[in-house]
Amino acid sequence: MILKGFREKSNKKYFNKMLVNRKVSNTSKTIESLGVILNIDEVSNIEAIKSISKLLNIRPNSFKIITYSEADQGIEASEFPCYSPKDIGWSGKIKNVELEMFLNTKFDALISYYFTDNLDLKVLTAAANVDFKIGVLQEEQRLNDLIINVNPEAIEVFKKELLKYLSILKRI
Template sequence: MFLDKIKDFWAKKNVKKRLSNVKHNSSNNYIKKVGLLIDESYFLERDQLINELIQNGIQNQNIELLVFRDKIKKNEVFDYSVFSPKDMTWNGTFDKEQITTFTNANFDLLISYYDIEKAPLILVTLNSKADFKVGFSSVDMRLNQFMIDTNAEKYKVFVSELFKYLKILNKL
């Protein structure tokens, strides 16, 4: 437990250092491929969120999901990619291949669906090579190019606001 606190401290220190020189890519591409990063520690409506994205024109096969949980039981089996703080190293990198594959994917849109800052989630967002990153306004403003001011429980509001502004920005 004490070692986890120290590990989290070093990861946050690494994040702060890397956030000081963040450069966002600007792209005029249309949104086709979407990466979805969810904190499932408290937000459990994952399927409903995905259905809202599908109803707004994103195809199911173009949505890639990565889910964060604070604790994963030993015998739990998932049909989607899941990670926890244990997958993060002391210097703020990840050992798990699923996470590195997700961060190296060239998404047109990355939706960082968490409104509480946690070092592993911030690191995945920061390392992502997505063209356009969207998240909540309660998270550090340097991570995302576009922020929506709502909370995670209101996923319908989030998705409707997201698509309203994506149309304005001519991304759809």
């Protein structure tokens, strides 16, 4: 238990360092590639999340979803790569090669679709190599460039608002 507390403290320190050193992109480049970080424990309609790529005219090879689950049983039930707290070590060190490849992939935008204040998910979002970050979590305002406040099951409302704001920002 003590080690878990030390791990969490080192990850908080890493997370804050990532936010302080973050370079915000000022360009309004159109979104051609999209990554999604999804908490599988909170979302039941993954097909609606997948349809965001069609809505934004993203090619299938430029769209990738990873899922996260606190419980190990969520990992087997998901059709997408699913990760757990075991894949994130001290100081934000990623222990899984596939997860590290996702975080190092250069995306034009990243959607962080999770509602719980989970440090591991925030570390993944902060570590992603992305120009424009979109999220629904509001407790850490420095994490995302665009925050859309919706209910967890209101994915259609999220998609409509996302389209509206990306049009205003000239990202689509």
